[in-house]
Amino acid sequence: MDPAAARREGARILDEVEEESLEQLINHFRSSTLPGTTPNHPQSLNPPIPIPSLATLIARHHQVSQTFPPPLLSLSGRYLPFLYHLVSTLIAAPHNYAVTIVDADHRFDVTRLVSDSSTAPTAPAPGPPNTAAPKPYPATKSDLKHLYVYRPARSAEQAQVQxxxxxxxxxxxxxxHASQNRAWWGSVVVVGTTGTGGGGGGGEKQRQKRLVADVVASWKGWLHVQRQEVPGFGVGMSVEEALGERERRAELVRDRGWEARAREGAYAWGHA
Structure with a gap:
């Protein structure tokens, strides 16, 4: 084959080669090692969410909105308690993942991942009597060494966070590093009110502006975190009855848990 023909053949072969970024390679590897056959199945979430009811809600949202991560989760509202609950569950037994946090808001408190069982009771678990409720913050102090927190400058632009x-x-x-014997679950970015995260939807230009992370907590997100509501006084209740209920209602307000709510449903976890 003459040199000119060889160059043409080489150029044709190069044109047929499909380039893939490191992020895409990681995602494909994760997908190939997870059970489940469809991207809308809770067990095929990438990365996996080891909390069945939350995984079902996430899968339902992406199916209804016809979006595909990243991010897997975009949070708004009082998102820090949700992040403490999720990350604590991920790094604790039996899952034993390693997780990275990019905290551009400088508000993520690592100590909140470890609960004080004497002061943080959990809500009763649904199901048969005597069924123990899972701890909302199950991580131990030894698990914390498998959490890696990065804090860019508070005024960091999106490029610096990325x-x-x-x-x-x-x-x-x-x-x-100390977590080489653990699977790396993925990355969480906390950008707060800076608006560098993505809330879902939008065109190609908006998708390009999203941070490439598995969970993004910002001013806008499809999963809104808030305290659980306490029902008001019943219709027709007298002043005397309301006063009698005051202490019980104060206890309910004090012990209420949290919920993360989307259009497709809600996920609730215990008191913190």
């Missing part, structure tokens, strides 16, 4: 995410990903994949 650079921190890329650095965290490279570190978890290639650097020697």
């Amino acid at each position: 650079a921190s995410l890329a650095a965290a990903r490279e570190y978890m994949l290639y650097a020697p």
Whole structure:
């Protein structure tokens, strides 16, 4: 084959090669190792959510909205308690994941991942009597060494936050660290009111502006976190009856749990 023909053949072969980013390669690897056959099945969420009712809600949302991660979760409202609950569950037994957090808001409190069982009772679990409710914050102090928190400058632009995410990903994949015997679950970015996260939907231009993370907590997100509501006084209740109910209602308000609500449903977890 003459040199000109060889160059043409080489150019044709290169044109047929499909390039893939490291993020895409990681996602394909995760998908190939997870059970389930469809992206809308809770067990095929990428990365996996080891809380069945939450996983079902997430899968339902992406199916109804016809979106596909990243991010898997975009949070709004009082999202920090939800992040403490989720991350604590991920790094604790029996899941034993390692997780990276990029905290551009400088408000993520690692100590909240470990609950004080003497002061933080859990809500009763649905199901047969005597069924123990799972702890909302099950991580132990020894689990905390498998959480890696990055804090860029408070005034960081989206490019700087994305650079921190890329650095965290490279570190978890290639650097020697204390969590090499654990699976790396993925990355969480907390951007608060800076608006650098994505809430879901929109065109190609908006998708390009999203942070490439598995969970994004910002001013706008499809899963809104808030305290559970306490029902008001019944219709027709007298002043005397209301006064008699005051202490019980105060206890309900004090012990109420949290809920993360979307158009497709809600996920609730215990008192914190």
